[in-house]
Amino acid sequence: MESQYQNRQYEKLQVKVFPDRQALGYQAAEEAAAYLRQRLASQQQVRIVFAAAPSQNAFLDRLRQAPDIEWSRVSAFHMDEYIGLAEGAEQLFSHYLTTHLFRDVQPGEVHLIPASGQPEQIIQRYSDLLAVAPIDMVCLGIGENGHLAFNDPPVADFADPQVMKVVELDAVCRQQQVNDGCFSTLAAVPRHALTLTIPTLLSAQRLFCMVPGKNKRQAVTDTLRQPITTACPSTILRQHAGCTLYTDSDAFQELADA
Structure with a gap:
């Protein structure tokens, strides 16, 4: 499959x-x-942080099929988790990543947030x-409110001194979980979560x-066009030379308006 x-x-x-999310997922995974x-090829272990969301489906589907990867030398983390859901709940991000990736590729180490x-x-x-060694790569998305992980605008901090923290989820973030089909009602979405910080x-x-x-x-328009502030946390990605944003014609405003 050759992605244009x-x-x-x-x-x-x-x-x-x-053109679409399937082509996006294929190329991003490649x-x-x-x-x-x-x-x-250059180090003994690679440390990766993964996002858990429907936006990652096509990417993870392709990544788990990628050949010639020694997953036994990968140490895997995830970037956020709800507080208050029952053990085994399907909405848990640990459940999502286990079923969409970890169960198939079996990384050497998987560090799930309890x-x-x-x-x-x-x-x-x-x-x-996380402090044992540098993080080599992060596979992430952007929320409808511009959040990175669960760093919503009210709690995002580009100079956060913490590695991980407890946050209260804002209304837009919680509604997104309903929009994505993860919860049936807004009332069912937890109000608090653990998240890795932006730094x-x-x-x-x-x-x-x-x-x-x-x-x-x-969110994509704001990420690319708004001032770099925590009013849209994802704007900070414009200052990271090692970041690539993979989007599609549905999400990219300039093409949508063409």
Whole structure:
């Protein structure tokens, strides 16, 4: 499958625009897999942080099929998790990543954020695990409100001193979980979550950011056009030279209006 796309540049951020989310997912996975192989050729272990969301489906579908990857030398993390859901709930991000990727490729280490326990203890343990060595790559998306992980505008901090923190989810973020079909009602969406902070995510050498669909059109436009402030946290991606944004014609306003 040969993916056709348009290349754009917004400050340091490379943007690739595809006809649809399947082409987006295929190309993003091909490039992520190539980078992963490159890192595995030069170091013993590669450390990756993954997002869990429907926007990642096509990407993860292709990534788990990528050949010639020694997943046994990969240490995998995820970037956020709800607080208050029952163990085993299908909406847990640990469940999503296990079923969409980890169960098939079987990384050597998988560090899941627990669904229950004392948040302070979870934060300390996860922060210690992340501090062992640099993060090599992050596979992420952008929320409808421009959030990165669960760093919504009210709680986002580009200079956050913490590695991970407890946050209260804003109304737009919680509604997105309903829009995505993850919860049937807004009342069912947890109000609090654990999230890696923005500096933690941006510390990775390479970021692969997959953002398809009409529901993300405003978020993509704001990411590329708004001032770089926490009013739209994803604008900070324009300052990361190792980030590529993969989007599609549904989400990219300039093509949608053409």
